[in-house]
Amino acid sequence: MSAVLALTAVGLALVFGVMRVVNVAHGEFFMLGAVAAWFVTTWIPGPPAVGFIAALVLCPLLVASVAALADTLVLKRLNYDPDATIVATIGLLYILQQAALSLYGPDARPVEAPFTLRVQFPWFGYSGYKLAVIAAAAVILAGVWLLLARTKIGLVMRATQIDRETARAFGINVDRVYAGVFALGAGLAAVAAVLIVPIQQAHYLMGHDPLLLSFIVVIIGGLGSLRGTLVAALLIGLSDGVISVFFSPTLAKILATLFVALVLVFRPQGLMGRRAA
Amino acid sequence: MTGTATKVWALHLGVLAALLAAQFVLPAYHAGNLARIMVLAVYAMGFNIAFGYTGLLSLGHALFFGAGLYGMGMLVALAGWGAGAALVAGIAAGGAMALAVGLLALRTAGVSFMIVTLMFAQAGYLTILYYTPYTRGEEGIVIDRAARVLLGFDLSQDIIRYFAAFALFAAALLVKLALVRSPFGRVMVAMRENEERSRMLGYDPFRIKLAALVVSGIYAGAAGAAYGLLFGYVGASFASIQYSILPLLYVLLGGAGTVLGPFLGAVLMFYLIDLASGITTAHLLVVGVALLVLVLFAPKGILGALRDRGLKWLP
Amino acid sequence: MTSRLIGLTPSRRTVLGGLAASGAALALPARFASAQSAAPIKLGFQLHRTGIGAAYGRWYERTAQAALTLVNEAGGINGRPVEILFEDDGTDPKRGAEVMEKFASQSNCDAVFGALFSHVVVGTAPRAGELKMPYLVCSEGHHVASGKMNRWTLQPGITDVKSQVQAMAPWISSTLGKKVTMIFPDYAFGHDHRDAFVPAIQAAGGEVIEQIAIPPTETSFTRYLPRIPSDTEVIYHVMVGPAVLTFVKELGEFYGSGDRPQIFGFIDSLEAVNIASPGLEFLEGTHFWEGHCRYLQEDAGEHEATYRAAVGVDDTGASLADAKDVSTYAHMFSVWETLFILKAGMEAAGYQGPADRQKLVEAIEAMTDMPYGIEHPQGAKTFNGKTHQVFGLQYISKVEGGKLVKVHTTSPEDGMYPDEADYTSMSF
Structure with a gap:
């Protein structure tokens, strides 16, 4: 769970870090990825693995292009004003939800996993697919990190993040960078969704939970800090689980939530962030 | 300046007079809607004091609304309190909750503040569910009709409900108007515009922000408690994240940092959903598109846009 | 308009x-x-x-x-x-x-x-x-x-729900087992199940040995499953919302193909979901409460066919227009x-x-x-x-060959309980 959370959160962290934009519709991009995965796997014949791989390639591209379109048509015109983008992304959220409800329907629908392997531990069983998801998420995250740290694209992004005006002066097309980052962030959410949909099923309201969680993860981890986001994703996934051993599950959720809030209060820069938020 | 003051008071008293008259003019359905909208507008006004004037963007105001709703509701349902005492308790609960959250959350700023308030509100929501044996969780409880009598007035009667909502709204509006025009109100705005400079001028930003947040919490608590008493239902969905976003939407639609903006936003949003669901089954789409259009063409909200285009005196 | x-x-x-x-x-x-x-x-x-x-x-x-x-x-x-x-x-x-x-x-x-x-x-x-x-x-x-x-x-x-749940207890206790672990959502609907079932199963000679209340915001259940006691004879589950499929799948992963307790659930969990969905194979052999049997039963009453045709549902409970669209x-x-x-x-x-x-x-x-x-x-x-x-009447069905087959019909007395209110004495 943590692995998928990390993927979604990194997408949000990118958008957040580079563009300074709160994307309330991020969870809907996640949902869109999952729903698209259901369509792709249903339409493509053959063994489930083929459809799944197709979904893994096509869905993020589709979602990324929707995001890029939204960025160009709406967010750019708002000049990324923080308040206005919140309203705009709430509007986007409604539109995407309605689109999913009208075209896909209100039911939760499962997607077949590309393989079913059950790892049997002495005391209980665990799904082999889940382990594969963790591995896949790790690979993708490494890829994102390489992209940011080692390539020219990453350099341009970081430059834009630090100082938009200077970057523009150096001939960087800031608009293109923003559209690209927004699309990349949404694409990552979609990848996470495709990976999780054999475990969780696609549903038109599923964007809500990952949105909240990834918000938390991003902040706890420190804005724009990929490493922090990863650690935070693990921490939150685990802390919830550990506390629930000792208390009733709902009480555990309450305590975990308060814990996260208090971390923020007393360490506002996040766990790994280098500067104050 | 006096000319401005006259215009300001004339406008707001005019709005109140129109609302008072509306009860006698409007068909029952719309009068009922307006009663509900006025209560929600009080909630949004509270949000506006924190967000629009002081620059504190909270995503956890449902906690304060919920504190008012449950502070009132639990006392009536479990302890058998009368409506008046419970209403006061609900308002106090909203303020106390805001004080507690503020003491912690105001150590942070900006996005962190958003998330911390969001987290506290989520914890509050889960707490309501945790105590399901008392609160009936998401299903909620009905406030007995016999208990919904305030100063001898039966709040379940349409006309009395309307005037109760109006009284609350009018009080909230006038207090807010006086507040934002007072020296303290200017300090709040100064805090929004430039915290450092106000600090150098000798103000304590923490105390000012805390005071603003507590006032905001009192408004939210009052709206919550009133909602429960007027409509007879107390449920966990009112403490959920949607109800934290709702006043934000109202305020941004109507115009952040304007006294009448929250009310205008609440009216617009209500009728947007109501009418859209009559026209098409895909009404969420209509609402979404309307929001996008509004934000593209009036990013400061409707009253914000008006203020930019000439009505500079609009408070 | x-x-x-x-x-x-x-x-x-x-x-x-x-x-x-x-x-x-x-x-x-x-x-x-x-x-x-x-x-x-x-x-x-x-x-x-x-x-x-x-x-x-x-x-x-x-x-x-x-x-x-x-x-x-x-x-x-x-x-x-x-x-x-x-x-x-x-x-x-x-x-x-x-x-x-x-x-x-x-x-x-x-x-x-x-x-x-x-x-x-x-x-x-x-x-x-x-x-x-x-x-x-x-x-x-x-x-x-x-x-x-x-x-x-x-x-x-x-x-x-109180009557439904109560009516299930005698049959569960006599047919599936006496030691029951309940898994239910931690809000009013789940609490209703708990409050009605615990006394009912005791009256029928069984007992609830563990209650696992799951927060409604949860999307994964793996970590709660180890709390199921190993001497459990029956798992009683009632989950609602889209996370239900996850729940069933994870239960399947948890037990695998080895020994497992009997499983009894409320179909509320799987309304509008095809029982033959991938990942739900685990449900084979488990039991469900059904308010009205989704699959056409052999002994169905004379009006069943007319009703199904009128609401547009086929013999498997799916829409006549789209077999993927399963009804509630x-x-x-x-x-x-x-x-x-x-x-x-x-x-x-x-x-x-x-x-x-x-x-x-x-x-x-x-x-x-x-x-x-x-x-x-x-x-x-x-x-x-x-x-x-x-x-x-309430029905209990068993999943056999990916279909729900009715195995028991409750008697009207099973679901009766003393009146808790008299609305007719209240004013209008």
Whole structure:
């Protein structure tokens, strides 16, 4: 769970870090990825693995292009004003939800996993697919990190993040960078969704939970800090689980939530962030 | 300046007079809607004091609304309190909750503040569910009709409900108007515009922000408690994240940092959903598109846009 | 026109249904001629079109349309044609109350029905009482029979959860096992299950050895499953919402193909979901409560085929138009039956218009036996006018070869409990 959370959160962290934009519709991009995965796997014949791989390639591209379109048509015109983008992304959220409800329907629908392997531990069983998801998420995250740290694209992004005006002066097309980052962030959410949909099923309201969680993860981890986001994703996934051993599950959720809030209060820069938020 | 003051008071008293008259003019359905909208507008006004004037963007105001709703509701349902005492308790609960959250959350700023308030509100929501044996969780409880009598007035009667909502709204509006025009109100705005400079001028930003947040919490608590008493239902969905976003939407639609903006936003949003669901089954789409259009063409909200285009005196 | 009126909106399905209805009206003017007023009777329908109830809402709308067509073909109510106004409540209690106001004050409906989710019902009921509007809910919640609603709120179309759960206990204890672990969502609906089942299973000679309450915000359940005691004989699960499939899959992963306890669940978990979905193979051999059997049973009653054809459902419980579109079959009969109860109530009360709403409530309160028939395709029921709650038969089905096969029908006494309220002593 943590692995998928990390993927979604990194997408949000990118958008957040580079563009300074709160994307309330991020969870809907996640949902869109999952729903698209259901369509792709249903339409493509053959063994489930083929459809799944197709979904893994096509869905993020589709979602990324929707995001890029939204960025160009709406967010750019708002000049990324923080308040206005919140309203705009709430509007986007409604539109995407309605689109999913009208075209896909209100039911939760499962997607077949590309393989079913059950790892049997002495005391209980665990799904082999889940382990594969963790591995896949790790690979993708490494890829994102390489992209940011080692390539020219990453350099341009970081430059834009630090100082938009200077970057523009150096001939960087800031608009293109923003559209690209927004699309990349949404694409990552979609990848996470495709990976999780054999475990969780696609549903038109599923964007809500990952949105909240990834918000938390991003902040706890420190804005724009990929490493922090990863650690935070693990921490939150685990802390919830550990506390629930000792208390009733709902009480555990309450305590975990308060814990996260208090971390923020007393360490506002996040766990790994280098500067104050 | 006096000319401005006259215009300001004339406008707001005019709005109140129109609302008072509306009860006698409007068909029952719309009068009922307006009663509900006025209560929600009080909630949004509270949000506006924190967000629009002081620059504190909270995503956890449902906690304060919920504190008012449950502070009132639990006392009536479990302890058998009368409506008046419970209403006061609900308002106090909203303020106390805001004080507690503020003491912690105001150590942070900006996005962190958003998330911390969001987290506290989520914890509050889960707490309501945790105590399901008392609160009936998401299903909620009905406030007995016999208990919904305030100063001898039966709040379940349409006309009395309307005037109760109006009284609350009018009080909230006038207090807010006086507040934002007072020296303290200017300090709040100064805090929004430039915290450092106000600090150098000798103000304590923490105390000012805390005071603003507590006032905001009192408004939210009052709206919550009133909602429960007027409509007879107390449920966990009112403490959920949607109800934290709702006043934000109202305020941004109507115009952040304007006294009448929250009310205008609440009216617009209500009728947007109501009418859209009559026209098409895909009404969420209509609402979404309307929001996008509004934000593209009036990013400061409707009253914000008006203020930019000439009505500079609009408070 | 701010409400959706059947036959006046561009949805093709609605237009066809409406045309059929008005066609019948035109073709046979004599049918409606006996009425003093030929104006249609207007019924409001609180529809969960969006929000978490949307999967149910879609089928509730279809069922209501089908029942409406039948009622109008047979001459309407008291010789007057019937209209249903559908209004989305977003599965939200605040909007639910607003929709009630719209039906009462703007559309001047004669009665309102259709709501399923408990929080919508509880949020709307106070307004129904204030507006003096008969409010017939289809929610299976215990809130009506518990006495917390009001004189105007009734549940004549479906048995409440307390009775359902209680009726399961004797069979579980005698057939599946005595030591039960309950897994339920940590909110009112789950607590109702716990509060009704724990004493019922004790009375039947069994016991609940562990209760696992899962926070409703949870999307993965793996970490709770190790809390199931190893001497558990029966797992009793009732989960709602889209995370249910995850729950079942993870339960499957947890136990694998090895030994597992008996498993008993409420079909609420899997309404609108195909039992043969990938990942659900694990359910083979497990048992479910069903309000109304989704798969056509060999011993089905004589009206079953007519009912299925009318609501557009095939022998496997899926839509005739799209086999992937599985219905909420175990619950949606309540909408159908409620409309026929409205018809019976209005006819018994000699209902003329909104001034007779009180007479309508009194007429329904006076009802007792509701025999099996096309008006009650789920089975015979008994209505308790004092508690405003109906009691009927429950079914237990086993998953065999990817289908639900009925293995037990409860007897009416299994679900009875002492009255907790007397609405007839309350004022209107």
